[in-house]
Amino acid sequence: MDTNDTANALHRLASAGRAHHQARAITLQKGIRLALARVADELFDMPLAMLGAVVQTVPGEEMSGQLSDEALLLQLDGPNRTRAAVMLDRVLVGGLLQQQTLGIVREDDGAARAMTRTDAAMCAPLVDALLERVPGLLDDAAERALLEGFRFGVKAEDVRTLCITLEAREYMAVRLTVDVAQGVRQGEMTFFLPVAEPGSGAQSEEAEAAASAKPRMVDTVMGVHATLEMVVCHVPVSLDAVRALRPGDVLNVPAGHFPQVMMTTRTGRIVGRGTVGHVDGVRAVKPKARPQHADTPMRRESDLADADVPTIRFADRNGRTGDSGAAPSSERPKAEAEPEADLPALPQGDAAMPELSDLPDLPDLPDTGDLPDLPSLDASATPGPQDTDLPDLEDLPDLADLPDLADLPDLPPIKAAG
Secondary structure, X not given: OOHHHHHHHHHHHHHHHHHHHHHHOOOHHHHHHHHHHHHHHHHOOOOEEEEEEEEEEEEHHHHHHHXXXXXXXXXXXXXXXXXXXXXXXXXXXXXXXXXXXXXXXXXXXXXXXXXXXXXXXXXXXXXXXXXXXXXXXXXXXXXHHHHOOOEEEEEOOOHHHHHHHOOOOEEEEEEEEEEEOOOOEEEEEEEEEEOOOOOOOOOOHHHHHHHHOOOOHHHHHHOOOOOOEEEOOOOOOOHHHHHOOOOOOOOOOOOOOHHHEEEEOOOOOEEEEEEEEEEOOEEEEEEOOOOHHHHOOOOOHHHXXXXXXXXXXXXXXXXXXXXXXXXXXXXXXXXOXXXXXXXXXXXXXXXXXXXXXOOOOOOOOOOOOOOOOOOOOOOXXXXXXXXXXXXXXXXXXXXXXXXXXXXXXXXXXXXXOO
């Protein structure tokens, strides 16, 4: 056997060994298929089976074309502040909710509805369990790195909001076709996992120190992009008038609404108010400032300098005045009174009282005329006929003789009840 024959034989043996190893190795698709069936049985006591899996690479700028607002969109938080996403269609979400609430999965009725945070909370355990179990089953280190460290973060409101948080250049899209309850339903679940860039693992000491440093909340919040809409007013318009609108038509805005512009989010929640104006020839809105204590409670003495509250002056027991910014005293402050008029000092002890000035002369009173004399009354005397003038009473008439009454019969004695 020459050298070429030996090389060919070794190549065939290596190829056969590699094929045998690949047949026994657990790939990403196989790991998800095994973990999905076990997790669904343990968490929800329901049969889930993966019918197929499609893996493809999607550029970051094309992610919006892979997502749908009608599906349930979940944001995943990963290591080093990376973000990933999961999309579950309404058929799969409906099956998971029916199993957890009714204990049985029914066929899809085709009715569309908006996904809520409750849907996300009830589907999140399945996603977290898959992300935790699948990496331990995989043999390829690169495939394990795609899933390790990711957990459910928050429900995304829409595709646009979710795409803002996805900043990687490339994503590995793993689209799974899932059988629900042994053929009752068939839905889809898609993972969008960021692909690490070449050379990203070798970082300098400064980069590693920056990555290990604890991020500040203020940096995270101030780095979030927020879209606000300015609503000048609401004008009621009939449907016929709306259909008749053409380019160039003008809607009259009622007077007095420009100082009361509402600043709202894309969902319609009012976050503040402002006044319409202009800066350098460009329309602008000036937000109305709120006092700091309206949003941040101030309870410490050190907060008095920053508190937008009036100064209250008071007087202590000794007459010294102070304000609300002074150091607290153990004595209870009293409100500052109006200045009193100067009063003469009162004499002490047996000192003589000061003489009072003469009273002014009173004018002469008018004559009231002669009054009749009143009879004198004797308190000990008893009023009688001589004291009062009463009319004489006439003599009473004589009464006729009354007839004699017959003798009354004797009554029997009355015995007392014993």
